[in-house]
């Protein structure tokens with residue numbers, strides 16, 4: 001079918017590359033391009049010899065002219081951005097300059113202000129439309145599958161969706177007192193920020209971890225979960241007509257929260273540069289350097305994730321509740337691709353998003369979130385590529 005260029009060679013990219021190589025009919029050739037080329041080469045070495053032809057390259061994705069030249073040289077059908085959110089706009093600029101479609105998994109965040117929102121990327125809509133190019137934002141699990149689940153519920157189960165609760169449960173145990181499951185800097189910026197949810201057309205802001213609920217997750221059990229701001233709230237509030245409230249909850253254990261509180265109290269999660277022995281350092285980046293590398297958690301993590309959406313709305317004039325979710329086993333993921341379930345649940349939908357563009361199933365000039373496309377081919381692909389979904393028509397609701 002064609003060629004994809006994957007930017008980044010971290011936890012999520014590693015899974016996406018494995019999945020592309022399992023899918024050589026679509027991914028005949030891939031180029032893995034990242035800042036540290038040795039990580040790209042290590043992936044190539046592991047996966048070479050299959051039907052997908054793999055090339056590697058060193059690139060600083062913030063260098064737009066160099067990235068544009070690399071894209072022009074390889075001529076991929078799509079660029080799959082699996083670097084960090086800071087690179088999003090530069091990679092979109094290079095895609096526009098080189099005339100190539102774009103897919104990512106996380107919305108843009110400026111490096112010096114811990115604030116993420118879609119406005120910066122949505123502002124590219126006219127340029128992508130005029131260039132006849134498709135940009136798909138947020139094709140991971142959350143955002144990503146949660147948006148596809150919402151589009152599927154809207155298409156097949158409801159006339160109107162009024163309430164969505166997104167529940168992200170990680171029941172995995174890696175045995176460390178404190179570690180993050182994906183990039184520590186991005187993860188800690190997300191969970192130490194104020195929470196918020198969308199209600200009756202406006203944002204309601206909460207203190208970090210202010211709202212706690214307990215939920216009994218299928219195949220995982222009872223967990224504490226906390227309300228966070230999360231990026232898909234913004235796009236779903238815009239794209240799901242008739243919505244009255246959307247909230248996002250993520251589970252955290254006591255040990256994680258106690259460590260995080262302590263690190264915050266001593267200033268280790270700050271992104272303000274400080275002077276240290278004549279150097280400027282950013283405490284959060286230093287913390288990242290001393291924490292376990294998320295990639296090293298794979299062989300140690302046991303247990304399952306359960307991520308999904310509970311919908312409440314109306315069908316044929318009657319009230320209706322519906323829950324769509326996926327359960328993913330850390331050890332099975334590790335056995336298959338050498339990564340734990342958090343990277344797996346992001347890398348698989350990233351590959352599927354790129355596949356949707358390459359096969360032409362999701363191609364429309366402009367900048368879109370995943371819920372704006374037909375969910376059916378994506379839902380079929382989740383079942384086929386390792387993230388089968390389950391449904392309940394009688395879920396326990398979150399108060």
Ligand code: NDP
Nearest residue numbers: 008009010011012035036061083106140141142143182183
């Ligand atoms: P990692 O830190 O493991 O990997 C990031 C990769 O990007 C590294 O290989 C890094 O290179 C590379 N990179 C960083 N800066 C640049 C640059 N300027 N130019 C080129 N390459 C660069 O992160 P993850 O794999 O955990 O996360 C990847 C993305 O996935 C993030 O944006 C994250 O927010 C998103 N994500 C989305 C989720 C979802 O469900 N939607 C869930 C989890 C993550 P180097 O090796 O040199 O550092």
